[in-house]
Amino acid sequence: MGVAERRAREKDDLKKKILNAAAELFVEEGYESVSMRKIAERIEYAPSTIYLHFRDKADLVGSLCTTTFAELEQRLEEIVEQGLAPLERLRKSLRAYIDFGLEHPSHYAFVFSTPSSALQGVAAAGQGPLWACGMGSFERLRMGMQECMATGAIREADVELVSQSTWLMMHGVTMGLVFESDFPFLDRGKLIEHTLDRIINSLR
Amino acid sequence: MGVAERRAREKDDLKKKILNAAAELFVEEGYESVSMRKIAERIEYAPSTIYLHFRDKADLVGSLCTTTFAELEQRLEEIVEQGLAPLERLRKSLRAYIDFGLEHPSHYAFVFSTPSSALQGVAAAGQGPLWACGMGSFERLRMGMQECMATGAIREADVELVSQSTWLMMHGVTMGLVFESDFPFLDRGKLIEHTLDRIINSLR
Amino acid sequence: MGVAERRAREKDDLKKKILNAAAELFVEEGYESVSMRKIAERIEYAPSTIYLHFRDKADLVGSLCTTTFAELEQRLEEIVEQGLAPLERLRKSLRAYIDFGLEHPSHYAFVFSTPSSALQGVAAAGQGPLWACGMGSFERLRMGMQECMATGAIREADVELVSQSTWLMMHGVTMGLVFESDFPFLDRGKLIEHTLDRIINSLR
Amino acid sequence: MGVAERRAREKDDLKKKILNAAAELFVEEGYESVSMRKIAERIEYAPSTIYLHFRDKADLVGSLCTTTFAELEQRLEEIVEQGLAPLERLRKSLRAYIDFGLEHPSHYAFVFSTPSSALQGVAAAGQGPLWACGMGSFERLRMGMQECMATGAIREADVELVSQSTWLMMHGVTMGLVFESDFPFLDRGKLIEHTLDRIINSLR
DNA sequence: GATGAATGAGCTTTCATTCAT
DNA sequence: TATGAATGAAAGCTCATTCAT
Numbered sequence: 001m002g003v004a005e006r007r008a009r010e011k012d013d014l015k016k017k018i019l020n021a022a023a024e025l026f027v028e029e030g031y032e033s034v035s036m037r038k039i040a041e042r043i044e045y046a047p048s049t050i051y052l053h054f055r056d057k058a059d060l061v062g063s064l065c066t067t068t069f070a071e072l073e074q075r076l077e078e079i080v081e082q083g084l085a086p087l088e089r090l091r092k093s094l095r096a097y098i099d100f101g102l103e104h105p106s107h108y109a110f111v112f113s114t115p116s117s118a119l120q121g122v123a124a125a126g127q128g129p130l131w132a133c134g135m136g137s138f139e140r141l142r143m144g145m146q147e148c149m150a151t152g153a154i155r156e157a158d159v160e161l162v163s164q165s166t167w168l169m170m171h172g173v174t175m176g177l178v179f180e181s182d183f184p185f186l187d188r189g190k191l192i193e194h195t196l197d198r199i200i201n202s203l204r
Numbered sequence: 205m206g207v208a209e210r211r212a213r214e215k216d217d218l219k220k221k222i223l224n225a226a227a228e229l230f231v232e233e234g235y236e237s238v239s240m241r242k243i244a245e246r247i248e249y250a251p252s253t254i255y256l257h258f259r260d261k262a263d264l265v266g267s268l269c270t271t272t273f274a275e276l277e278q279r280l281e282e283i284v285e286q287g288l289a290p291l292e293r294l295r296k297s298l299r300a301y302i303d304f305g306l307e308h309p310s311h312y313a314f315v316f317s318t319p320s321s322a323l324q325g326v327a328a329a330g331q332g333p334l335w336a337c338g339m340g341s342f343e344r345l346r347m348g349m350q351e352c353m354a355t356g357a358i359r360e361a362d363v364e365l366v367s368q369s370t371w372l373m374m375h376g377v378t379m380g381l382v383f384e385s386d387f388p389f390l391d392r393g394k395l396i397e398h399t400l401d402r403i404i405n406s407l408r
Numbered sequence: 409m410g411v412a413e414r415r416a417r418e419k420d421d422l423k424k425k426i427l428n429a430a431a432e433l434f435v436e437e438g439y440e441s442v443s444m445r446k447i448a449e450r451i452e453y454a455p456s457t458i459y460l461h462f463r464d465k466a467d468l469v470g471s472l473c474t475t476t477f478a479e480l481e482q483r484l485e486e487i488v489e490q491g492l493a494p495l496e497r498l499r500k501s502l503r504a505y506i507d508f509g510l511e512h513p514s515h516y517a518f519v520f521s522t523p524s525s526a527l528q529g530v531a532a533a534g535q536g537p538l539w540a541c542g543m544g545s546f547e548r549l550r551m552g553m554q555e556c557m558a559t560g561a562i563r564e565a566d567v568e569l570v571s572q573s574t575w576l577m578m579h580g581v582t583m584g585l586v587f588e589s590d591f592p593f594l595d596r597g598k599l600i601e602h603t604l605d606r607i608i609n610s611l612r
Numbered sequence: 613m614g615v616a617e618r619r620a621r622e623k624d625d626l627k628k629k630i631l632n633a634a635a636e637l638f639v640e641e642g643y644e645s646v647s648m649r650k651i652a653e654r655i656e657y658a659p660s661t662i663y664l665h666f667r668d669k670a671d672l673v674g675s676l677c678t679t680t681f682a683e684l685e686q687r688l689e690e691i692v693e694q695g696l697a698p699l700e701r702l703r704k705s706l707r708a709y710i711d712f713g714l715e716h717p718s719h720y721a722f723v724f725s726t727p728s729s730a731l732q733g734v735a736a737a738g739q740g741p742l743w744a745c746g747m748g749s750f751e752r753l754r755m756g757m758q759e760c761m762a763t764g765a766i767r768e769a770d771v772e773l774v775s776q777s778t779w780l781m782m783h784g785v786t787m788g789l790v791f792e793s794d795f796p797f798l799d800r801g802k803l804i805e806h807t808l809d810r811i812i813n814s815l816r
Numbered sequence: 817g818a819t820g821a822a823t824g825a826g827c828t829t830t831c832a833t834t835c836a837t
Numbered sequence: 838t839a840t841g842a843a844t845g846a847a848a849g850c851t852c853a854t855t856c857a858t
Contacts, residue, residue, distance in 0.1 A: 028319055175317075
């Protein structure tokens, strides 16, 4: 039994290793130029080994997104559980979103900068468009927004409109910092806080 | 002399033809699905002919981006020439930026979501990172911002900080709308205007 | 002892199970589309288990052919035992040969249309060329022929020549019907009987 | 112009070289284990070069059959033009059929021993089942048969039945000699003539 | 005796690129 | 200036096989 458990754990470890290598490569080199071979090379396994853990490339990519955003959702969940005031909770969530992106630049960039046309197979393989796996998190944003309005923390407005608009701006911050990493940005922390201020303030 | 001129003109014509064909394919199918072969086919020349005008694919694509972003700069230039009030001019410029992105989604996405490491050639070919071809436009944004502060149209602040922050948000709107084209966004026009309101208001 | 016996029986059982599964797949999909994996799947064992019973794929397929052609020989044997008149016995044997081919098309085709060079293993594995497993049956044909001549049922002639010639024609009927299964043949039964008439008559 | 002609000739030569290499390999190793790579290797070209001459594997295989049987048909045509007596012409044609097979064992064997299941692509690619390209020759056999009956050279009978039956036997001789090349056949020439005697005699 | 993990060789095909003409 | 022929590298994926457990 101990043996079976260890095996299962090892198997899972390798799966994660593959996912991480894939995410890194996707961002370093762009989705299209990442091959199963390169992933295998990076983890120093034979290409065919990957197929023991993922049905095909689409399956791998699908898993990548799912696992990635599951983690984001969990972080947001944790913030909710802290029982903060609505506006503070909103701000913390936004900040967590950006931080998540900066900590997982590969995953974030992959999900949001892979043209869906390049991923027909992935969608076909199962879960619809890539961004779909981020919907849970978006849902949370919308709820936070609603709550803020309900408690008067921010101005009343079309929740959906405000949420989408907010996400777009947040997305810009994350993508910009993740991708244009060699752009001469000012101190990132300051830049993020300043932008959060603007985003939040424009809600009042 | 007349002969030499005609030749030069013809040479230039073909170069433009190639760029146009590439741009079309680029828009229709995205960077990775554009092949030298397809470009050649579309203009009814042999693939090898392209190499008489461009060192390689990266060179071609690089030219494409430069040319295209030159257009953005020109649009912003035209807005400047309209002699509007600073704030109005700023807003028009921002809107023009987004519109430009939506009209050239492939180019925009390519410039801002292609990791430089995926393009051995483009950078090597000369002009540094891809986003560099957008620097002229960023410059204009900064100038507009400065002018608004100078005339009191917006609050005084660190121009660079405010400009970078603004660009990040603008970038989010553009990238979001360009990339997640099947996300159930509300009416795009309304969404853009609403977000512009927020961005501008948060400057006051 | 009882234990050892049971084990031996079980081992043999699995071997047969493997052969049966292989034969089924063989018939359903043809030699090249049969993979060790598919065989293993069908009997619900791990692929590697097969290697405990057969040296390699060639060995497995070799066994398959041997086993199957042993059945042909047995059928011919049974006909001999029926104690018919020589000519009638000859005809029945010929018919049995064709029927056997039509009932085991994959095996028949495999044995007679697999170039030995494609099977490094089978020959190396032991019994020489694939067709060798049909030699026993050919032997019987020759004996039947001889008997017919001895009893005056057919014209005297070079037994070997007549036997080889007969086999060639028989082989054509079998292979033709087996392989060109979508050729618009007339009623197969009639076609076979007519051809048998010609083959037999040309012996008189 | 001379240049263009030479080029066209060279191109054709290479195409034929590819086809020959393919045919050889198909028979030496069996259809399924022949790869584009192996074909390329044999003619000492890069695999990708083949694709300059054939759209894909199915196209190559299709061409192989077409060209092969075109030659057979032409040989039969030449015999018709010799203006022989019907029965003699029939016999000569049958002999030509066998000789053709023995001279092009690779092509013959390929056409008649490649399971259609292995060739879905080929059929899809165009000309239906592989044997279809031999129909022209079969047609000629039927016509010869009819003529023999009309002139009383052979017994009256169902032309289609007799033709199919004859082809089956002929096919056996050809396939047997081509494929079981290491079987201890008697002198091939004698064996063929003897069998032809039997086939022809059984028509009277 | 049986297995799961892993591998290496192989497959068809596409692509950017070169070079003699 | 323009081309056609050719190439080498790479892609995703499958398979027979091995080996430690």
